Amino acid sequence: MAHPVFVGVDGSPASLAAADWGAREALLRELPLRLVHAWEWPCSSAPPAGEEAARRWSEGVPQEVTDRLRRHYPGLDITADHVIGLPRDVLCQAAKYAEALVIGTVGVGRVAGFLLGSVAMAVVAHAEGPVILVRAPASTEHPVPGEESELPSPDPAAGAASPVVLGLDLGRPCDEVITFAFEAAAVHTAPLVVVHGWNPPPYYVYGLGAALKFGTDLSADKRESVHQALRPWRERYPGVAVTAQVVIGEPARHLLDAAGHAALVVIGRHRLTALPSVPRIGHIAHAVLRHCPTPVAVVPHGQGHARRPPSNGRRPGAQPTCAGP
Missing domain, CATH: 3.40.50.620 (HUPs)
Structure with a gap:
């Protein structure tokens, strides 16, 4: 059974950039794409329009992103879920069943670096599977319901020669x-x-x-x-x-x-x-x-066991190591 590429979406520009990157990665790997949007209930940060409006907006986020991706990638198998729960927990759960989980981060300048929010930090620290962080331009504005924010046009040749x-x-x-x-x-x-x-x-x-x-x-x-x-x-x-x-x-x-x-x-x-x-x-x-x-x-x-063996089966005999804490 193929493990899909998961993308955490919340309607922000950073998550839209992550969705676009995840869609291209799913196409390259010939895997389905699954979008997941987590909404914490009850909502402790509801906008002035009220909690009911926030709920309706939240439920519409994954479908709106799905529609945009299908316009750019018509042959891609895309599904979307709206899940009630803590974003960290929902995304960590998704990572268990993903080829990779893709989430977005925000740029704050060349000197300051990139803003790794509390959710992204927690998911990277706790997820059992690979997590890919995709950069997006700095933005503090949250899209309002019904606001269009198109994804960048895909460029199949982009990054083809990049290592x-x-x-x-x-x-x-x-x-x-x-x-x-x-x-x-x-x-x-x-x-x-x-x-x-x-x-x-x-x-x-x-x-x-x-x-x-x-x-x-x-x-x-x-x-x-x-x-x-x-x-x-x-x-x-x-x-x-x-x-x-x-x-x-x-x-x-x-x-x-x-x-x-x-x-x-x-x-x-x-x-x-x-x-x-x-x-x-x-x-x-x-x-x-x-x-x-x-x-x-x-x-x-x-420590512990990998979620699954390498996708091409045989486990190498050597014991190399990787960068990390």
Whole structure:
């Protein structure tokens, strides 16, 4: 059974951008698209028109987005749900059954980065499946009932040559993140850029002893470790061109440098055994989510079991790792 691409919609410009991105992703993956709109009852923030008007508007949001998407993507299988419940809980539940869950975030400027709201933060921190955050221009206006806000016209060639970027950390075993990145590169017919950032020992930094030779050897060892970690996936995806960047320094900075012209950035999040009161996603993931200009996929890994095996069946024998907290 095919797992659909889910998109969380709320009528905002950011969610419309997410819906458009999710529709194109569903087409590329030949999967159905499912829109979900969560409305908390009773509504604690009803507009001046009243709670009944807010309810009618809320019920109309998924259908309006569906109609707009069908005008742009007439061959796409689209369904929509209006669900009463906490948005975080509804979206986390949807992520259990999704190939990926797509949600929108708002830009607030080049220096400040992107606004990762409380719902988005909670979903990224708690979802059991991949969550993709799509950027939209900053906007504080909420569409009023009946207001038209058209989606951007689709461009099938957009991003065709742009790479998928994967953040790789050799310190935590997992395969879910690497599999997701290779599959994304394959369906986008895009190259894959793997970024691994590391820091040499202090005595190398401060130039003690034969540090130069030791540092050169250590860099070579790191490159070889990355090569060996990726070997099973290179064999499974021979059509994906892979470039590995093994660089010294803060991983988040190097990921952001590589993301400038990327179609998608893929990072990991360590899977939690319990829901903490404060969402935690790790400093690398937080920096990338806050400042990366392109869509970011956060894939959970680690404790517990993956939701399902990789879609193409065989599990690789190696135990590589992925960027994350």
